[in-house]
Structure formats: C-alpha cells, structure tokens
Amino acid sequence: MTDARTVAQPSLDELRAEAMAWGRRPRRRGALYVADHVVHAMRAYGWTIIVGALGQPILYLVGLVVGLASLIGGSVTDAWGQHVPYLVFVAPALLMTAGIQVASEEFSYPIMDGFKWRRYFYGFSASPISPQQIATGVAVGASARVLLATAGYFVFVWLFQAVPHGGTGWLAIPIGVLAAWSFGMPLLAYAASLENDAGQFAMVQRFIFMPMFLFSGTFYPLTALPIWLQWIGWISPLWHATELGRVVTYGAAEPVWLTVVHLVYLVALAVGGYIAARRIFVRRLGA
Amino acid sequence: MPEPVIHAENLVKTYRSKGQPEVVAVGGLSFEVAPGESFGLLGPNGAGKSTTMKMIGAVSTRTAGELSILGLDPDRYGPEIRSRLGVVPQQDNLDGELNARENLFIYGRYFGLPAKVCHAKADELLAFAQLEDKAKSKVDQLSGGMKRRLTIARGLVNDPRILLLDEPTTGLDPQARHVLWDRLFRLKERGTTLVLTTHYMDEAEQLCDRLIVVDKGMIMAEGSPSSLIREYSTREVLEVRFGASRNDEVAPQLHGLGERIEVLPDRILIYAEDGEAALERVIAEGLEPLTSLVRRSSLEDVFLRLTGRSLIE
Numbered sequence: 353m354t355d356a357r358t359v360a361q362p363s364l365d366e367l368r369a370e371a372m373a374w375g376r377r378p379r380r381r382g383a384l385y386v387a388d389h390v391v392h393a394m395r396a397y398g399w400t401i402i403v404g405a406l407g408q409p410i411l412y413l414v415g416l417v418v419g420l421a422s423l424i425g426g427s428v429t430d431a432w433g434q435h436v437p438y439l440v441f442v443a444p445a446l447l448m449t450a451g452i453q454v455a456s457e458e459f460s461y462p463i464m465d466g467f468k469w470r471r472y473f474y475g476f477s478a479s480p481i482s483p484q485q486i487a488t489g490v491a492v493g494a495s496a497r498v499l500l501a502t503a504g505y506f507v508f509v510w511l512f513q514a515v516p517h518g519g520t521g522w523l524a525i526p527i528g529v530l531a532a533w534s535f536g537m538p539l540l541a542y543a544a545s546l547e548n549d550a551g552q553f554a555m556v557q558r559f560i561f562m563p564m565f566l567f568s569g570t571f572y573p574l575t576a577l578p579i580w581l582q583w584i585g586w587i588s589p590l591w592h593a594t595e596l597g598r599v600v601t602y603g604a605a606e607p608v609w610l611t612v613v614h615l616v617y618l619v620a621l622a623v624g625g626y627i628a629a630r631r632i633f634v635r636r637l638g639a
Numbered sequence: 640m641p642e643p644v645i646h647a648e649n650l651v652k653t654y655r656s657k658g659q660p661e662v663v664a665v666g667g668l669s670f671e672v673a674p675g676e677s678f679g680l681l682g683p684n685g686a687g688k689s690t691t692m693k694m695i696g697a698v699s700t701r702t703a704g705e706l707s708i709l710g711l712d713p714d715r716y717g718p719e720i721r722s723r724l725g726v727v728p729q730q731d732n733l734d735g736e737l738n739a740r741e742n743l744f745i746y747g748r749y750f751g752l753p754a755k756v757c758h759a760k761a762d763e764l765l766a767f768a769q770l771e772d773k774a775k776s777k778v779d780q781l782s783g784g785m786k787r788r789l790t791i792a793r794g795l796v797n798d799p800r801i802l803l804l805d806e807p808t809t810g811l812d813p814q815a816r817h818v819l820w821d822r823l824f825r826l827k828e829r830g831t832t833l834v835l836t837t838h839y840m841d842e843a844e845q846l847c848d849r850l851i852v853v854d855k856g857m858i859m860a861e862g863s864p865s866s867l868i869r870e871y872s873t874r875e876v877l878e879v880r881f882g883a884s885r886n887d888e889v890a891p892q893l894h895g896l897g898e899r900i901e902v903l904p905d906r907i908l909i910y911a912e913d914g915e916a917a918l919e920r921v922i923a924e925g926l927e928p929l930t931s932l933v934r935r936s937s938l939e940d941v942f943l944r945l946t947g948r949s950l951i952e
Contacts, residue, residue, distance in 0.1 A: 359830030361674035364642040367723070367800060368710035374797070375719030377751030382718075389745045393736040471732040475793075477698050478726035479749035480718040638698060 378480035386481060386489020391496050404454075405501045409508040412446050413439070420571075430598065431573040432605045443514035444524055444597025445570040447505040448590055451528035454501045455536030456561055458494035460553040463543035466490070467636060474637065483637040487630045491540060495529060498536075502528030515601045523600040531593030534618040537625025544632040564588045569595070592617050642710075643671035644801055644832055645678075645695060649704040652690050652856075664690040666856035667704065674800075677833040679843045679850035681938060683946075687856035688836035689729060692805045695834060697721050709800060722750055725799030725831075729806045731786045733778045739789050740765060740774040743796055750797040757796075764792035767822065784815030791822060802826060804835040808842060820845055840938035852938075852945055859945040864938055871944045872936035873898050875914035879921060879928035880906045889926060896920045901943055910940070 362370070378385070394401060421438040428441045466473035476486050502525050506515075515521035539556065546552060567577065567584040568591035574582055585591035592614040598604035599611055652665040665687040672678045680688045693699035694706060697713035697720040706713055708720045733742050740761050747757035765771050768788040773781060781789065787807065794802060804823070808816040823846055827833055837843050843850055844864040852859040852867070860867055877897065881889045883905060890902045897911035911917035914933030921928065 359675055359828075361641065361830060364644070364710040367644065367674075370800075371709050371711060371716070371719040371723045374722035374750065375716065378722060378749065379718050381751065382749070385748045385751075388748060389734070392741065392745060393734060396736040470735050471730060472734045473732075474728065475732035475734070475746070476749065478696060478721065478724075478728065479746065480722040480751070481749050482718060638700065 375480055382481040382485035383488035383492060386476060386486050387492035387496070388489075389476075390490055390493025394493075394497060401497060401500070405450075405504040408450060408453075409446070409505045413443075413508060413512050413514075416442055416446075428572065430604055431569070431575045431595075434602075434605060436602055437514075439509075439512060439514045440516060440602050441598070442571060443509040443512070444601050445568070445590070445594040447502055447509060447524055447528050448531045448593040448597055449565055449570065450505045451498050451502045451532035451593075452535045452561070452564075452590055454498045455494065455532035456539060456557065458497060459491075459536040459540040460543050460556065462494075463490070463540060464546060464549055464553075467544065468547070468549070473633075477637040483633040484630045486637065487540070487544070487626075487633040491533075491537065491626065491629070494536065495532070498529050498532040499525070502532070509601075517601055517603050520600040520603075524597045527593055527596050527600065530618050530622065531589055533622035533626075534589035534593070535621070537622045537629060539625070541625050541628035541632055544629055544636065564590050589618055589621055641673055644674045644709055645670075645672035645834065646707040647671070647691075647695075647704065648706075650691065650694065650701055650706055651703040652687075652694060652699065653702045663856055665694070668851070668853070668856070668858055670851055670858070670861065672801075672832060672834060674832055675827075675830045677827050677835075677846055677848045679847035680834075680836040680853050681838070681840070681843050681847075681850050681942070682836075682853035683838055683942075686853045688853055689805055690856075691853070692803055692834070692836055695801075696724060696726050696803050722797065723800045725794035725797065725802040727787075727791050727794045727802070727804040727807050729809065731790050733786060733790060733793070735778045738775050738777050739770055739781065742778060742789065743793055746793045747796040752797070760796055764795055767795070767825075768792040769818070782815075784811050784818065787811060787815065787819060788822070791819065795826070799831065801832040801834060804833065806836055806838070808837070808839065816842070840942070843938055850938075852942060854942075854946045860941065867938065867941045868936045872940040873910040874912045874936060875910075875917075876934055876936050876940055877909040877911060877914040877917045877921070878906050878930075878932040878934065879909065879918075880930045881926070881928055892924055892926060893921065896924070899944075908940070908943075910936070 416439060424438060426438055427435050428438050429435050430441060473486055477483055506522065506525050509515055563584060567581055568588040569585050570590065574585040574591060595606060596611065596614045599606060648669045650665055650668045654662045654664060668691060680691060682688050690699065694701050695708060697708060697717040700714055709723055711720050713720050737745060743761035743764050744757045747760050752760065765774050768791065770785060770789060773785060778786060808819055811819065823833060833846065835846060847864060849863050851861045860871065862870065886902055886907055890900065890907055893900050893907060893909060897909035897917045899910040901908040909917050918931055918933060
C-alpha cells in the first residue's frame with residue numbers, strides 16, 4: 353500500500369485557518385440551505401401539493417356556495433351582530449384551516465422520517481449545519497408550502513368575491529401563515545420528541561385537528577355553541593386566526609383588545625413551539 | 640510525527656437517563672491521528688466506537704477530557720470542524736425523496752459551496768462511486784452497496800481533510816466490500832486522513848496503518864495490525880473441531896501442544912508458531928479432530944486474547 357503520509361500535508365495552522373474560513377458561510381446561511389433542501393424534496397410530491405392547494409378550495413367553495421349557503425339563506429350574523437354573506441363569513445376560516453392543514457402534514461410524518469425512518473436529519477447534522485439551523489430550515493421550508501396554500505386559497509376566495517375589504521384582505525395570507533405556525537411549531541416540537549410512531553399523528557388529526565376544525569367558529573359563530581363547548585374555540589389557534597381573518601377580509605367589528613389577544617396568542621404558540629423544537633433538535637442530534 | 644490532526648486525551652462520554660444509572664460509553668480514551676494516516680477503532684458492538692466517532696465528528700459533546708480536531712476544540716468550533724470532515728455513518732441517511740445526483744448536489748450546498756461547484760462535484764463523485772448510470776435513480780431504488788458508495792461519495796463532497804467511516808461495510812456482500820475498499824485506498828493515496836471503526840478484522844488489516852482495540856470504552860491495545868498480531872498472538876493458529884459436545888472434554892489434553900489454547904463453543908484454537916507441527920502433535924496424542932485448519936493469526940485472535948471474547952458475537 354502507498355504510504356499516504358508521504359503526500360505533502362498542510363500544517364496544523366493552515367488546516368485550522370482553512371476550517372475557520374469554510375465554516376463562515378454555513379454559520380450564516382445554514383438554515384437557508386436546509387430550507388432549500390426541504391423545498392427541493394417537496395418536488396417529489398409536487399402534484400399532491402398543487403392538487404391540494406387548488407382542488408381543496410374549489411371543492412369547499414363550490415360546495416358551500418352552491419349547497420350550504422342556499423340552505424341557510426345566503427347570509428349569517430357573526431359574533432358582533434354583522435350580517436354577512438355566508439361565503440364571506442366562512443372564507444377566512446377555510447383559508448386558515450388550509451394553512452393549518454398543510455402545517456399538520458409537514459410537521460408530522462416528515463419530521464419522523466428525518467429522525468427515525470430515513471434519519472436524514474443526522475446526515476444534515478454531520479455537515480457544518482447546527483441542529484438549531486436544521487429546525488429553523490425545516491420550519492422555513494414547510495412555511496413555503498404553507499404560503500403557497502394560503503396564497504392560492506386567497507386567490508380563490510377573492511375570485512369568488514368573498515373578500516369585500518380588498519385593501520386589508522390580503523393580510524389573510526400572512527395571518528394564515530401565522531396560524532400554520534401556531535399549530536405547526538408545537539407539532540414540530542412534539543414530532544421531534546417522538547422516538548417511535550405509535551399512531552400519535554393519527555390521534556392528533558382525529559382528536560385535535562378535527563375538533564378544532566368543527567368547534568372553532570369555522571362554519572358558524574363560536575357564540576352559537578353552548579358555553580361549555582366554547583372553550584374549544586378559545587384555546588384553538590384556528591378560532592383566533594379565523595377571527596383575525598374576518599377582521600381583515602370583511603371588517604368584523606370586534607374590539608381592538610380582542611384582536612390583540614388573537615395576535616399575541618398565535619405568536620406565543622408559534623414562538624413557544626419554535627423554541628421547544630430547537631431545543632429538542634439539539635438534544636436529539638447532539639446527544 | 641507531524642502535528643496530529645486529531646488529539647484525544649482521557650476522552651470520556653457518559654449518558655444519564657431519568658431514573659437510570661449513569662452509563663459510561665467512553666471511559667477515557669487517549670490517542671492521536673497524524674495527517675494522511677489511516678486509523679482504526681476496532682472493537683465489538685457497544686465498545687464505544689460510534690460514540691467516539693460522534694465526538695470526533697463534532698456532533699456529540701464530550702463529558703470530560705481533551706479533544707482537538709484540526710487544531711480546534713469541537714465544543715466551540717463544531718461547524719468549522721465539520722466543514723472539513725467527511726462522514727460516512729453506520730446507517731445510510733440519504734434523502735430518499737431525492738435522486739442520487741440531487742443528494743450529492745444538495746449536500747454540497749450545506750458546506751456553502753456555490754451551485755456551479757456542487758454540480759461539478761456531483762458529477763465527479765458519481766464517477767468516483769461508479770454510479771453515473773444511476774444519477775437520476777431515486778435512492779430507494781439503489782442496492783445496499785450502491786447506497787453505501789453514494790453515502791461515501793456524499794462524505795467527499797467538500798474534499799474533506801479527514802474522512803470518518805463508521806462500520807463502512809457492515810451488511811455488504813464481499814464484492815461490494817472490495818469495491819468500497821478500493822475507493823478508500825484511492826482516497827488514502829490522495830492523502831486523506833481516514834478514521835474508521837469496524838468489527839471486521841480483515842477490514843482493519845486491509846485499511847488501517849494503525850489501530851486501537853477498544854472494549855467497554857477503554858483502549859486494550861494500540862499499534863499497527865502486524866505489530867499487534869506479533870505482540871499478542873503467534874504466527875499461526877490451528878483450529879480443530881471435535882464436535883460441540885467433545886470440545887470441552889478434549890481441551891485438557893491439548894494443553895502444552897501450542898503456546899496457548901482457546902476453547903470456543905464450536906472449536907478449539909491452538910496458538911503455535913508452526914500450525915502443521917501442532918496438528919501432528921494433536922494426532923500423535925491419539926486425538927482425531929473432525930476437521931482441522933491451519934491459518935495465519937489475525938486481529939480476531941488479538942482481540943480474543945485481550946478480551947477473552949470474540950469480536951462478532
């Protein structure tokens with residue numbers, strides 16, 4: 353065998369300087385590289401994303417406009433006594449639901465895949481990228497899909513003339529992303545903490561997402577529910593996001609303090625979940 | 640010896656789970672690796688090899704001791720160190736959603752390499768790994784050997800100064816192992832420092848200039864494969880089988896026929912400088928083994944001598 357030690361080798365000082373130079377860029381941009389990877393990998397199921405982003409709004413909107421709206425007489429009285437066309441009332445809720453739905457997909461099984469099944473997060477962590485950057489990159493990459501879904505939904509509801517306040521209505525898109533984060537970031541932290549899949553994500557869908565969808569003032573004002581069921585809405589990020597959406601899309605006349613509460617609640621869930629997720633990524637990838 | 644690219648002194652790693660006693664995975668390893676050297680950690684499963692590799696790879700922090708990689712402390716300069724390392728993990732962790740070429744391209748981006756460089760590097764590494772015709776195949780469609788080669792290729796995307804290989808050929812058939820060894824020889828010729836763990840002694844003999852034998856988180860011996868064999872074993876080994884039920888019964892009669900004997904469940908090993916002569920002595924004793932084999936001593940024998948256990952259990 354050739355004695356490789358005869359090959360000219362740089363000094364330790366040179367190696368150290370080289371490593372310092374190579375580490376600079378990943379330290380700054382690592383999360384973006386991960387996000388880029390996540391978006392790139394989504395192309396493998398790109399059709400599902402596009403069909404989901406386009407098909408779901410069409411089905412819901414047509415179904416509600418043609419079916420349910422005609423049944424209930426075309427309009428509804430919201431929690432603040434305003435009469436609004438049913439489609440206008442329900443459109444922000446559907447948009448927020450779409451964002452949360454995408455987050456529940458992206459922050460569940462793919463996270464398990466990265467840690468457990470294909471273990472590619474461990475591949476990322478062997479590169480200069482830190483576990484915190486991996487968590488951030490995964491969140492940013494998934495948010496790109498959330499943005500696509502909520503923006504797509506907004507275009508449809510706008511085309512269906514369900515956004516009377518065009519000037520502020522577009523804010524439903526960033527609110528949709530915030531809604532997705534408020535549900536998705538805690539889910540990201542939870543998914544990252546799981547060692548095994550024992551059906552937990554199916555439970556999240558059945559016992560958290562579905563009740564949230566049905567009891568968050570989505571199809572009717574929360575106040576229409578008996579008081580003992582309204583708490584589901586109060587703790588539901590979907591209700592807070594939907595109410596914010598109604599403020600910006602048709603000018604729901606809720607008090608300002610409540611709007612602030614909605615925002616603070618959503619931001620708190622998103623930030624708390626994000627911080628927890630970063631910590632869990634560090635624990636699992638750096639143990 | 641030139642300044643070491645890896646310096647470890649009393650390296651310790653312990654784990655503590657809630658309600659569980661502390662587990663010592665690595666109990667105070669000290670070693671150095673010179674630039675361009677091919678250095679091995681040999682030991683059975685659970686010896687602490689992979690934990691040591693994770694610490695060298697700057698992904699796992701040490702509990703105690705000193706560790707310096709490329710002259711830098713991994714606790715402080717993890718990203719910088721990892722930017723000059725290549726890592727081939729025990730389990731493949733390629734992205735199954737991407738094809739072979741995309742896996743290389745994307746991984747190159749993680750090191751901050753420009754897209755143009757990543758494209759060129761991906762093509763170069765596909766050729767190195769003999770996977771050019773699989774460039775557009777999804778990872779899930781590749782065989783185990785191909786995935787392993789792709790994982791090694793991915794570990795080279797940044798032209799690493801040190802390549803860490805954790806059980807690189809476990810689970811591969813002999814042909815795939817030899818192809819991998821050939822790729823690793825080439826890297827060694829280029830001057831890449833190789834650090835590998837294995838529990839295959841033939842692999843350690845083939846690839847390592849120097850190695851440490853590790854058991855229960857401690858170094859049992861250190862040296863080149865040939866020097867370890869010279870020091871801890873005889874030139875040849877006679878393996879005799881009398882049948883599982885008779886081995887224990889016959890063993891006392893074999894004492895003195897070689898320098899040392901080891902009784903394993905399925906066979907008896909007689910360590911001797913001349914294995915054929917030892918066999919003649921066995922037959923002269925009136926013992927008739929069912930089968931006999933004279934072979935050169937290997938690192939397996941060294942390990943057996945040092946730990947009283949076989950490497951692959």
